[in-house]
Amino acid sequence: MSHPPATPADPAAPLPVDPAMVAEIMAEVALTEVVSRFRRLAPEDIRAKRHASDLVTEADLAAERALEARLTALLPGSRVLGEEGAFADPGRLDWCADTGAGAPPLWIVDPVDGTGNFAHGRPGFAMIVALVLGGETRGGWILEPMSGRRAVAVAGQGAYDHTGHRLLVGDAERLxxxxxxxxxxxxxxxxxxxxxxxxxxxxxxxxxxxxxxxxxxxxxxxxxxxxxxxxxxxxxxxxxxxxxxxxxxxxxxxxxxxxxxxxxxxxxxxxxxxxxxxxxxx
Missing domain, CATH: 3.40.190.80 (D-Maltodextrin-Binding Protein; domain 2)
Structure with a gap:
């Protein structure tokens, strides 16, 4: 499958936002919009989208709205592609193909990754944010709201957990x-x-x-x-x-x-x- 080529990003160029600020925004939104609703959803707060197991909750919608407002304020001129926004307006997916040098910075977010678990009161869910510049992912953040476990990466600068420890995959004899x-x-x-x-x-x-x-x-x-x-x-x-x-x-x-x-x-x-x-x- 072919896609338009991305405009190569300068790996030495600094990220236009402070990665710690993004992590802080995610933690605050997760606490106020997601964790506060965990195991507190009313039946009308959970709806099916494409099929019965493809769920969306009020937490997904509220968290995506909050992330969109705060991330675009952090990086003026940027736009947000979120899972729920793309379901309502599939044309937003075309933003991924906008890879020219003048393309607006693009945040890609999943406010509650693992909605099925969240909706059924199981703690296996995450919040995901990526920053794409010129068609290349330059920053990535994943947060597990219930534990605070987190990973942050900036292209060319490594990946780190919530304690500041550098993440490195390891070899294993038993996969x-x-x-x-x-x-x-x-x-x-x-x-x-x-x-x-x-x-x-x-x-x-x-x-x-x-x-x-x-x-x-x-x-x-x-x-x-x-x-x-x-x-x-x-x-x-x-x-x-x-x-x-x-x-x-x-x-x-x-x-x-x-x-x-x-x-x-x-x-x-x-x-x-x-x-x-x-x-x-x-």
Whole structure:
């Protein structure tokens, strides 16, 4: 699958915002709009979107509104692509393809990644924010609101957790993976010591970057699920590659992938190469 080429960003150029300010905004919004509603939702606060298991809650909507207001105030002239805003106005997804030098800075946000868990009172959810400049992800933030666990990455400057410790993926003799159930039953899953799915891509990325997970495979590739996480993983020394049809593996880009694509995440390029023969066909 081809997309317009991104305008290469200067890796030495400073981020136009203070990463700590973004993390602070996320923590405040998560506390006031998400955590405050956890296990306190009324039935009318939970609605289905495309199908019965595709849920949105009042927490998703309120948090996205708050993030949009505060992030655009932090970076004037920027715009926000959020999961809920894109559902209401699918044309917003075209902003990802605006990669020219004059393109406005783009925030990509998922206010509650793992809404199914959140709506059912399970604590497996995250808040995700990415900053895209010229078609390239330059900043990535993932927060687990219930624990305060966090990862922050700036392109070319590494990835760090909430304590300031640098995140580095680690080698493991026994591989743990995040796989869909059908894939876990196939050749790829059989090579793993354990395979599970948390219901939150953000939490998978926190575990990948922190060395607790070595492999993940995703078929749904919306930018709010992966733009921040791929940057964090790669800055922690990991590897991401996109598989589409019979095309050679390609680097991930923060766009909405259409059709039969897969995103393979590993702790190294060598492991990805070793696993490719066992990947399910897109």
């Amino acid at each position: 743990t993976a995040s796989l869909a159930w059908r894939t876990a039953q196939g050749p790829l899953g059989q090579r793993m010591h354990a395979a599970r799915r948390q219901g939150s891509a953000g939490l998978d990325y926190l575990d990948l970057a922190g060395g607790r997970l070595q492999v993940a495979l995703f078929g749904r590739m919306m930018p709010w699920d992966h733009a921040a996480g791929v940057l964090i993983l790669e800055e922690a020394g990991g590897h991401a590659e996109v598989h589409h049809a019979d095309d050679p593996p390609a680097a991930y880009r923060p766009v909405a992938y259409r059709g039969n694509s897969r995103l393979l995440l590993t702790n190294s390029a060598a492991l990805a190469e070793d696993l490719r023969p066992d990947l399910p066909k897109p």
